[in-house]
Amino acid sequence: MNEMEISAHAPERMPPGRKRNMERIREQRAFWLFISPWLIGFVCFTGGPFIASLLLSFTDYNVVLTPNFIGLGNYIKLFQDSLFYKSLRVTAYYALLNVPFSILCSLLLAVLLNRKVKGTALFRTIYYAPSIVSGVSVAFLWSWLLNPDFGIVNNVLHDVFGIQGPGWFNDSKTVVPSMVLMHLTSLGSTIVIFLASLQSLPSELYEAADIDGAGSVRKFFSITVPLISPVILFNSIIGIINSFQVFTQAFVITKGGPDWNSYFYVLYLYDTAFGQYRMGYASAQAWILFIIIFVLTMLSLWLSRRFVHYEYGDNR
Structure with a gap:
């Protein structure tokens, strides 16, 4: 067999840079997977109310009636x-x-x-x-x-x-x-x-x-x-x-x-x-x-x- 036939049948080796990138991607996926319970809880129970309170601060809202936008009225x-x-x-x-x-x-x-x-x-x-x-x-x-x-x-x-x-x-x-x-x-x-x-x-x-x-x-x-x-x-x-x-x-x-x-x-x-x-x-x-x-x-x-x-x- 000549050199071209040997290289065709040899297993393909992954470049070191690509291997590191794939490892980094796997680590990132594992990271997001493990923090997802906290992330969901933060969005639902902290981040959501945090933004909602900011929006409500520009309204006249008494729980019962629909919020009425009043701009900076509450702050004034x-x-x-x-x-x-x-x-x-x-x-x-x-x-x-x-x-x-x-x-x-x-x-x-x-x-x-x-x-x-x-x-x-x-x-x-x-x-x-x-x-x-x-x-x-x-x-x-x-x-x-x-x-x-x-x-x-x-x-x-x-x-x-x-x-x-x-x-x-x-x-x-x-x-x-x-x-x-x-x-x-x-x-x-x-x-x-x-x-x-x-x-x-x-x-x-x-x-x-x-x-x-x-x-x-x-x-x-x-x-x-x-x-x-x-x-x-x-x-x-x-x-x-x-x-x-x-x-x-x-x-x-x-x-x-x-x-x-x-x-x-x-x-x-x-x-x-x-x-x-x-x-x-x-x-x-x-x-x-x-x-x-x-x-x-x-x-x-x-x-x-x-x-x-x-x-x-x-x-x-």
């Missing part, structure tokens, strides 16, 4: 609504108190729980447990603990220390700080994230610091904080988002009182949508909240460029 009316500004101020005040205290307490507790001492696993469980309890249950518990008339906290303050306890949720000045205090006992998820980041830090840096004679405080601010600064940024952004979405505590305990001083923005949105059935107006409120959270998130990322240090010296 919203910026003329005194309750809109009141709820925003209350929510911003809560976020201003809650985010720094939550980050500081979570980080300090994570540092303590990162110590290799006897009983650490038990303490980690104790601190995480409140975060998996229903928010309604926690709200009812704290409404009893901080009741100014028969609550155990005020009774202890009066019987043991001889001082009159504050009004807590019944006082306009202390209602928001009381909400923040209640939230500080449910920091389990944030503590776990900080704890995971602390356990991933290289021990060589701390050993070198020990050789140089650095103390615990110096090592914390010079090594620990810079290395976990991306995690601090992440928890801060999550804290801002959650603070602007606070709802359960006020809905269960105060209903927005006293004197509208716990009337958070999402509670205002809920009352508009399911109390007054003004779905178009509530959709406009939801989109304003989305824009506020988006702007605050972008601002946090922009401000973090000077303070957040990423691995391999990449300061973004």
